[in-house]
Every structure is written in C-alpha cells, then in structure tokens.
Amino acid sequence: MSTARTTELRTDCCADPDGRITFRLRLPTATRPRLLLVLRPKKGRPEETSLILDLEPCDDRGHVRAVLEPRPVLAEGRWDAYLLRGPDADRERLRPGLRDLRLLVGGDTRGRTSPVTVRVPYTTVDGFLALRTWRRAAHVEAGPLDLADGTMTVSARLHGAELSEDAAVELRPRGGGGTGRVYRVRPAEEGAFSFTVDCADLVGETAGPRIWDAFLRPAADAPPVRIGRLFDDVADRKGVYVYPRVTVGGAAVRPYYTVDNDLAVEVTGTG
Amino acid sequence: MKVSFLIHNAYGIGGTITTTFNLAGALAERHDVEIVSVLRHREHPNLTPHPDVGLRALVDLRREKDHPLHRRPAGVFPSAEYRHHQYSELTDLRIAEYLEGTDADVVVGTRPGLNVHLALQAPQRVARVGQEHLTLDNHPPALRTALRRAYRRLDVLTTVTEADARAYRRKMRLPGVRVEALPNSVPDPVLPAADGSAKVVIAAGRLVPVKRYDLIIEAFAQVVAERPDWQLRIYGKGEEEDRLRARIEALGLWNNVFLMGAATPMEAEWVKGSIGAAASNFEPFGMTIVEAMRCGLPVVSTDCPYGPGEIIRDGEDGRLVPVGDSRAFGAALLDLVRDDELRRRMGEAAVDHARRFAPGPVVAQAERLLEEAVAARSGGRRGIPGRGGMRHALLGQGHAARDLAHAAASGALRTVRGRRR
Numbered sequence: 001m002s003t004a005r006t007t008e009l010r011t012d013c014c015a016d017p018d019g020r021i022t023f024r025l026r027l028p029t030a031t032r033p034r035l036l037l038v039l040r041p042k043k044g045r046p047e048e049t050s051l052i053l054d055l056e057p058c059d060d061r062g063h064v065r066a067v068l069e070p071r072p073v074l075a076e077g078r079w080d081a082y083l084l085r086g087p088d089a090d091r092e093r094l095r096p097g098l099r100d101l102r103l104l105v106g107g108d109t110r111g112r113t114s115p116v117t118v119r120v121p122y123t124t125v126d127g128f129l130a131l132r133t134w135r136r137a138a139h140v141e142a143g144p145l146d147l148a149d150g151t152m153t154v155s156a157r158l159h160g161a162e163l164s165e166d167a168a169v170e171l172r173p174r175g176g177g178g179t180g181r182v183y184r185v186r187p188a189e190e191g192a193f194s195f196t197v198d199c200a201d202l203v204g205e206t207a208g209p210r211i212w213d214a215f216l217r218p219a220a221d222a223p224p225v226r227i228g229r230l231f232d233d234v235a236d237r238k239g240v241y242v243y244p245r246v247t248v249g250g251a252a253v254r255p256y257y258t259v260d261n262d263l264a265v266e267v268t269g270t271g
Numbered sequence: 272m273k274v275s276f277l278i279h280n281a282y283g284i285g286g287t288i289t290t291t292f293n294l295a296g297a298l299a300e301r302h303d304v305e306i307v308s309v310l311r312h313r314e315h316p317n318l319t320p321h322p323d324v325g326l327r328a329l330v331d332l333r334r335e336k337d338h339p340l341h342r343r344p345a346g347v348f349p350s351a352e353y354r355h356h357q358y359s360e361l362t363d364l365r366i367a368e369y370l371e372g373t374d375a376d377v378v379v380g381t382r383p384g385l386n387v388h389l390a391l392q393a394p395q396r397v398a399r400v401g402q403e404h405l406t407l408d409n410h411p412p413a414l415r416t417a418l419r420r421a422y423r424r425l426d427v428l429t430t431v432t433e434a435d436a437r438a439y440r441r442k443m444r445l446p447g448v449r450v451e452a453l454p455n456s457v458p459d460p461v462l463p464a465a466d467g468s469a470k471v472v473i474a475a476g477r478l479v480p481v482k483r484y485d486l487i488i489e490a491f492a493q494v495v496a497e498r499p500d501w502q503l504r505i506y507g508k509g510e511e512e513d514r515l516r517a518r519i520e521a522l523g524l525w526n527n528v529f530l531m532g533a534a535t536p537m538e539a540e541w542v543k544g545s546i547g548a549a550a551s552n553f554e555p556f557g558m559t560i561v562e563a564m565r566c567g568l569p570v571v572s573t574d575c576p577y578g579p580g581e582i583i584r585d586g587e588d589g590r591l592v593p594v595g596d597s598r599a600f601g602a603a604l605l606d607l608v609r610d611d612e613l614r615r616r617m618g619e620a621a622v623d624h625a626r627r628f629a630p631g632p633v634v635a636q637a638e639r640l641l642e643e644a645v646a647a648r649s650g651g652r653r654g655i656p657g658r659g660g661m662r663h664a665l666l667g668q669g670h671a672a673r674d675l676a677h678a679a680a681s682g683a684l685r686t687v688r689g690r691r692r
Contacts, residue, residue, distance in 0.1 A: 243525050
C-alpha cells in the first residue's frame with residue numbers, strides 16, 4: 001500500500017489514437033515539478049516499474065504540462081499518477097480533472113502492427129487518476145456481437161499478425177481442465193472475420209458457473225491471440241457493454257467483457 | 272450589499288444547490304455573501320463554496336435529529352410543501368430566529384416553503400427575494416393556496432422560465448411583487464466544443480421515469496436501423512436502470528445503446544458526442560440541455576413544460592418534438608444523423624445561443640434584481656408598482672377559488688381515507 005499524500009489538484013489530460021497523452025495541471029509555485037507514473041504491482045509485490053516526465057510551464061497562468069509520447073511501449077496494466085513538486089519532494093497522488101478522450105471514441109479503423117498498444121486515462125474506483133495500458137504481440141478487436149436462435153456471432157479484426165486460411169477461434173475453459181471448443185472463422189477483408197458459436201456447446205453436465213475465454217489461432221501453428229475490445233475510450237467495459245442471457249435448457253449463457261476488456265462467456269446452470 | 276441565501280440542505284446534491292453555490296460565489300466578488308442551510312447531515316458539502324462565501328447550518332441533524340421539537344410537525348413551513356416531512360417546530364424556530372437576527376440587506380429563499388418563511392417572518396428592513404426552481408402549474412392546489420397568501424409579501428419572485436413567470440402573473444394576484452425569470456447559469460466550458468463528427472448521441476441525468484430515457488432508447492432503434500455505426504450513451508444513475516437495460520435487450524440494441532453510469536463533470540463526456548437528447552415529460556428548466564449546447568451539441572428535446580422551449584430554437588440550434596412521441600423523436604434524431612453539415616451548423620449555433628446562460632449575464636441580472644429590491648426597501652417602497660388592474664385581479668381570484676376548492680376536496684378525501692385506516 002502506498003502511504004503517499006494525496007493532493008486535491010485536478011489534472012486534465014488529453015489522449016490521441018497514437019497513444020500520446022498530454023497531462024496538464026495548475027501549479028504556479030513548484031520548482032522543477034515532475035509527473036510520476038507507477039505500474040501497479042500484483043498484490044503483495046513491491047513497485048518495480050515507473051516512469052518520470054518533466055512538467056514544463058505551458059502558459060502564463062501557472063499551468064504546467066507533460067507529454068507521454070507513444071514510445072517507449074509501456075507494460076500492460078494500470079499506472080497510477082503522482083506529482084513530484086520538487087527534486088526531494090514526496091509523491092502526491094493526483095486526482096483527475098477533465099479527461100478529453102474524444103479522439104479515442106470512434107475506435108480505430110486502421111490496421112495495427114505488432115506490438116499492439118493501447119492507453120486510456122481513467123478514474124480509479126477511489127477517485128484517482130490512472131492510466132490503463134495494454135501491450136500485446138497481436139490482438140483481435142471484437143466488434144458487434146449478435147445473439148439469435150441460441151447462437152452468438154462475433155465480428156472482429158486481427159491486428160499485428162496475418163490471418164491464414166486455417167485460422168480458428170478457440171473458447172477455452174478458464175482455470176484449465178476440460179477441452180476447448182474450436183470454431184472456424186469466416187474471413188473478410190484486411191484481417192476482419194466473424195465466427196459463430198452454438199451456445200449449447202458450452203453448457204456442461206456439471207452445475208456451477210463456468211467461464212470460457214475467447215482466443216484466435218491466426219494459423220494452425222501460431223500462438224493463440226486474445227479476443228477483446230480495447231480500441232476506444234472505455235477503460236472498464238464490463239458494466240457498460242452488457243449482453244443478454246441466452247437460455248439453453250436449464251442453463252444461461254452470457255457473453256461479457258472481463259476486467260481486462262477481454263471477451264469471455266459465462267455459463268450458469270446445467271443443460 | 273449583504274446577501275443571505277436560505278437553502279434546504281447545502282450539504283446534498285442537486286440543481287438548486289449547484290445553482291445557488293454558483294450564484295453566491297459570483298456575487299461574492301463584489302458583495303458580502305453567505306449561504307444558510309436549514310439542515311446539515313455531514314461535515315463537508317459535496318460542492319466547495321467560493322472561499323469568500325460563508326456557510327452555516329441552522330439544524331445539525333448529526334446532533335439534533337432526536338431533539339423533542341424536531342419530532343413535532345412544522346407549523347410555518349407549509350404542510351402542502353414537498354419537503355414538509357423534513358421540517359419541524361425546531362426548523363420553524365431556528366429559521367424565525369435567523370431571519371429576525373440577520374444583518375443581511377436581502378435574503379434569498381430557494382424553495383417554496385422557505386419563501387413562505389421569508390415572506391412572513393423577515394424584518395421590515397430586509398428585502399425578500401423568493402426563487403422558484405419548480406413550476407406553479409405542477410404545484411398541488413393546496414400548496415398554491417398557501418403560496419398565494421404568502422407570496423404577496425415578497426419583493427421579488429424569480430422563476431427559471433418566462434412561461435412560469437407568466438403563470439405566476441396570471442394566476443396569482445401579487446400586487447407590488449416583481450415577478451421575473453432568472454435562468455440557471457452553466458459555467459463556461461474549458462474544453463474546445465465538439466466538432467459534430469462523432470457518431471454518438473448523448474443523454475444525461477438521473478435515471479428516473481419523468482426523464483423518459485425509455486423513449487430515447489425506443490427512438491434510437493430507428494437510427495440504428497438506418498445507421499448501425501451510431502451509438503447512444505446515457506449517463507446517470509437511478510431507479511430506472513434495470514428497466515432501461517431490459518428495454519435495450521428487448522429491442523436488440525446492446526451493440527449501440529450503453530448505460531455509462533454517472534460522470535462528473537459531464538463536460539469531457541458531452542464533447543464525445545455530436546447530438547444531445549432529452550425526452551422529459553416535465554422539465555422546469557433543463558440544465559443538461561444548456562450544458563450540451565455550451566459544449567457544441569445541437570439537442571433534440573421534447574417540447575415539455577417549460578424549460579426546453581425557452582432554451583432551444585427549433586430548427587436553428589436543436590429540435591423540439593411533441594412529448595411522448597418516440598417516432599417524432601427518432602425522425603428528428605435521424606434528420607441530424609443523416610446530415611453532417613446540418614449537425615455542424617446547428618452545433619455552432621448552439622454554442623452561440625447558449626452563451627446567454629453563461630454566469631456573466633445571469634449573475635448581472637441577479638445582481639440588478641437584488642440591488643433594486645434593496646434600494647426599494649430602504650426607500651420605503653417595494654419591488655415595482657403592481658401590474659394588472661381589475662381584469663387581472665378577477666382572473667387571479669378565479670384561479671385562487673379553483674385551487675381552494677381542489678385543496679378542500681383533496682383535504683376531505685384525505686380525511687375519509689384517514690378514517691378508513
């Protein structure tokens with residue numbers, strides 16, 4: 001746990017689709033202030049990765065600014081934002097001001113190359129400014145998801161790898177155990193494709209909830225690529241992109257996005 | 272000039288609190304200003320008042336909620352007022368003491384029951400300004416009757432729309448009371464306005480039935496049928512959430528309509544859209560419409576009483592459609608969705624027209640009203656000479672008689688029901 005002081009300074013930020021983030025706050029009196037980004041470690045582990053940016057004066061009303069350029073690529077995770085007022089000052093955790101993410105809203109229509117990287121500034125549950133980052137060798141961006149007649153059809157696009165003729169989607173039971181389900185893909189242009197899952201396939205004989213995580217194998221011998229939805233301004237998709245339940249016998253099947261914005265399917269009850 | 276705002280509870284959340292804090296803060300640049308909160312239930316207010324604005328409470332519920340006088344119903348605060356159950360003999364007493372002892376030149380009441388206190392109990396030297404944030408026509412008859420008696424002792428009564436001001440002038444005989452519309456103000460946006468290119472429609476507010484988000488969702492089905500790349504984002508929380516979610520699922524709109532949860536401030540969210548939507552059945556003002564317009568969005572709204580029609584100029588900076596008509600609402604949205612140039616032009620007009628709700632002009636009007644009321648008081652006059660004459664008086668009496676009859680009838684009904692229990 002961090003014991004850093006918190007500051008009521010509100011920090012505005014602005015993001016562009018290349019991943020460039022500009023931070024801006026009002027700080028009339030500091031000497032050589034800097035912005036500190038710290039990758040949140042796993043529970044019980046020490047902080048190891050951080051990044052420091054200089055905050056430069058940007059107008060005559062006491063505002064300072066720092067630009068996080070698209071490179072270097074940041075590790076995937078959640079980065080907490082702090083202020084360092086001076087060379088020896090303790091860090092102060094920053095509160096968000098206006099997060100201007102309008103340029104992220106339209107998603108991304110360009111093809112991305114490897115590694116696929118995404119950065120979205122967001123507000124933590126307890127009200128602080130943080131940066132959500134993804135970094136993947138390849139990525140499948142999910143689009144519209146249709147549910148009809150007990151089936152789920154997903155349109156998606158592969159980024160950072162080539163879609164070959166023997167590409168297949170695999171739904172794997174979370175936590176290991178059991179065998180995955182494999183579905184053929186219908187390719188379209190520029191790495192886009194769709195696939196259809198018969199929800200009855202996912203319903204087992206054992207009671208209790210079961211979760212299936214969705215991957216694409218771009219080629220028979222290629223490593224699996226996670227299917228998710230990362231290319232817009234929504235850092236936490238789980239409570240916003242909510243899909244209906246499909247009932248199969250006594251079971252309910254519901255696709256959803258995980259806390260990491262990856263696509264999964266939850267099954268409750270038995271067939 | 273010393274100004275004292277009397278408010279129900281400055282420590283809560285809501286439009287009246289925001290507006291009062293904004294106005295008090297702006298007036299504090301040139302005047303001595305305080306906010307007096309009848310009730311207090313927590314240490315800090317949700318909004319931070321301007322550093323020069325004093326804030327104090329008359330009844331601290333954290334200590335006094337079990338005070339014997341707080342268990343007895345209020346006698347001065349009218350029983351037909353919406354918040355009567357939160358008032359008591361203790362609030363009667365504390366408000367009376369506050370008014371008697373105040374050194375303010377003018378006291379501003381911010382809801383009907385407090386305006387009644389002000390009208391009946393403020394000393395002669397103090398100018399009395401009542402603010403109405405709801406509307407006369409939506410008040411129950413018994414409340415209208417109570418207000419009719421008390422409000423004639425005010426110097427100024429402000430409403431948030433011209434339509435409501437007209438209703439007060441027509442249906443209440445208030446000789447010597449200046450009745451004037453004073454709209455709510457919306458702070459100047461910090462971010463550049465939306466440029467009309469985003470394929471996103473935005474609505475925001477508490478998720479409650481009167482706001483009719485169900486109608487916006489239904490109307491949006493028409494948009495999706497023709498333009499599946501457009502989305503609708505609804506910001507806010509409330510009791511309707513589950514019903515709205517079910518509606519989205521029933522209409523198969525889960526790829527296009529999203530319940531985003533609450534967002535404060537909304538400014539960074541408005542600029543992600545290119546059209547605003549509001550479908551209320553009833554809207555005394557329409558703060559979110561002004562917010563959206565100031566951020567560059569043309570707004571499609573129902574033409575409900577009273578706010579939207581005084582904010583939006585139909586066909587110039589937005590669209591007004593009949594209340595409860597989802598087909599008309601969808602058609603108005605589609606007109607804007609189909610036409611990029613129209614959307615851009617109306618968005619620019621929205622920014623331009625909504626400037627009249629900037630704090631500058633609204634605060635200037637409020638300041639003038641307060642100063643004139645204070646000057647009239649100290650000169651032994653009140654407000655401005657009464658309007659109307661005989662015809663006006665008769666009309667007002669007709670409305671008064673109807674309200675009395677309704678109030679008596681519903682009183683009798685209550686008695687009958689009471690006996691049945």
